[in-house]
Amino acid sequence: MNYIEIDKNHLWHPYNSLPSKSPIWAVKKTKKSKIYLEDGTVLVDGMSSWWSAIHGYNNKKIYKALKTQAKIMPHIMFGGLTHKPASILAKKLVDLTQLNSVFLCDSGSVSVEVALKTAILYQKAKGREKYKFLALENSYHGDTLGAMSVCDPNNSMHSLYGDYLSENIFVKAPNLGIKADFDEALKDLEEKLIKHHKDIAGFILEPVVQGAGGMRIYNPEYLEKAKELCLKYDILTIFDEIATGFGHTGKMFAFNHTNIKPDILTIGKGLTGGTLTMAAMLTTKDISDVISSSSIGVLMHGPTFMANPLACSVANASIDLLLNSSWQKRVLKIEKYFKKKLEILKTSSLVKDVRCIGVIGVVELKDDTNAAKLQEFCVENKVWLRPFGKLFYSIVAYNIGKKELKKIINTMINAIEYLEKEK
């Protein structure tokens, strides 16, 4: 069976045409921080499968959890029934986040949908008809319609769907830089709040790092000030930590860089260590109490595969792995190394900015014509990176070997040199 041919004829890939106009590489297997291609090439993984494979691939403890649970009960409906893996996971998430009420679902985008619906129901239960959301410029919150409606309208796919998308209100994102000032962004927020607060149910944002919308690192203090303003106007804060959660920024959650917590939190990606699809929405006890004791009474959402026992067991194993490791030390070490090595690219005429936090190393280019060339250069040099637009970046597993990390960083540096020569 020529599965490359079948792929070409029948399979959509993310954000792609059918058949794909760009190369698609066939993967045979994975191990730790390595990707083995069908053609025999072995790539060092610099993407951790879009922020998810935080322990690298094929972890033994995760495999064991999956196998054990598969024998006992791969799936059971969650309507009217419950099980141990879900309860254990809920308790772990509550302990980690200091929030109270957990909704388990299948993907990040769905958890964002549930978060938006929950915020609307909460406001309704409080007697307020509020159907709009605030979001940051450069935001990315997922690909389903509700999630898309809170993604940056200029930076995303809004224009394709016209009136079908709900209209929301966007505010200036805080300046780039973990210590940068954010006066302008805060001022814009206050102005929009004064004008629109009666319509706004919640403010959704990715704390500290805006991911797919620009890989932008900003000052955590902004979150504290923004929450203060939201409280004043009865607006819920919704932190989308689908990308940043589980240690990517050097803290368990990015909001742990602050002294506040959100009213609503979404998590996903790293939740199962990149093994199965699962996400969650968490809220304060106040939110679930207010909805449940109102005339609305219930949270109207219930996916078929809600709280899938396999995914719960794997998530439990992944969280245990993380908590029983010196992950924070490792992440900070990786951050230091990224910073030290990538710094050199700041002098390149092609590079606009270099920024790093936790296991995330970002090189922002001045123009966006080179992603495909960069990608091919990296594969030729046996490293898997997936640049998009102006962003050439790496997110690595916390237990990546020093040799592998060095290889990724050197390849990033060489790739920019290669582009310079090509020019």
Ligand SMILES: *Cc1c(COP(=O)(O)O)cnc(C)c1O
């Ligand atoms: C990836 C991502 C999502 C969407 O998650 P999916 O699992 O791809 O649906 C939402 N928000 C943020 C911040 C993300 O990075």
